Amino acid sequence: MIKVVLFGACGKMGKVIGKAIVDADDMLLVGAIDPKFTGENYGKIIGTDKISLDVLGSIDEVKDDFDVGVDFTTAEAAYDNIKKVLLKGKRMVVGTTGLPKESIEEIKNLAIGNKTSILIAPNFALGAVLMMQIAKQIVKYFPDVEIIELHHNEKIDAPSGTALLTAELLSQEMKKYNLTHKDATKIEKLPGSRGGKVESINIHSIRLPGLVAHQEIIFGGIGQTLSIRHDALSRECYIPGVLMALREIVKRDGFFYGLESFLE
Incomplete structure (x- = not known):
């Protein structure tokens, strides 16, 4: 099972992705992070009784181990989230746009230096x-x-x-x-x-x-x-690409930009 932490879990995209992760047979959502909804039941937010998980305010509150983080937040929040995940030696899939080029270069070096991997994709459709x-x-x-x-x-x-x-x-x-x-x-x-x-x-x-x-x-x-x-x-069109990215990023090391990196 691929253990996933989702940043921006209660946003428009976050809710759709969260439901897809919960429904996937090979994935387990171990952390739903969204500071605006801290303490709320995430299963109720996304309309499922398959999980009982409270929304957390930050990754520091995630108690379970995880394999990969997914970020659909804002550029400023994503930058901090990405650094925390990569410094833990974990992998990352990012759909947040607006990251400056200098930040992306820093993230690339961080992923390589910590022997982990990250995909930043402007579009998952x-x-x-x-x-x-x-x-x-x-x-x-x-x-x-x-x-x-x-x-x-x-x-x-x-x-x-x-x-x-x-x-x-x-x-x-x-x-x-x-x-x-x-x-x-x-x-x-x-x-x-x-x-x-x-x-x-x-x-x-x-x-x-x-x-x-x-x-x-x-x-x-x-x-x-x-x-x-x-x-x-509809936002559901992004789900096949996000799930593919999650399945692929755990197999790879390094920095990847654009979902086409994973297309054969």
């Missing part, structure tokens, strides 16, 4: 991961590309981690083949109207109620356009 992999093939032939990402209006960071990772992957591919994105725009009558940039790739962020998580990559060519889009219609 298998469809989104495949979208990025397909886009890497397309950009070789259509280097003029822009990204539109759409999320619910309660998301606190922009652009999304998925959009940033997509732009980074495409930029790397363009550099490899010495390709450029042509854009003659010199004047923005409204600052920011062309979106933010990763290298030469523009990213546009939309935040509206009613949305969950969506991304469209638009490629332009002479006399044609090509678009690929992924729509997360």
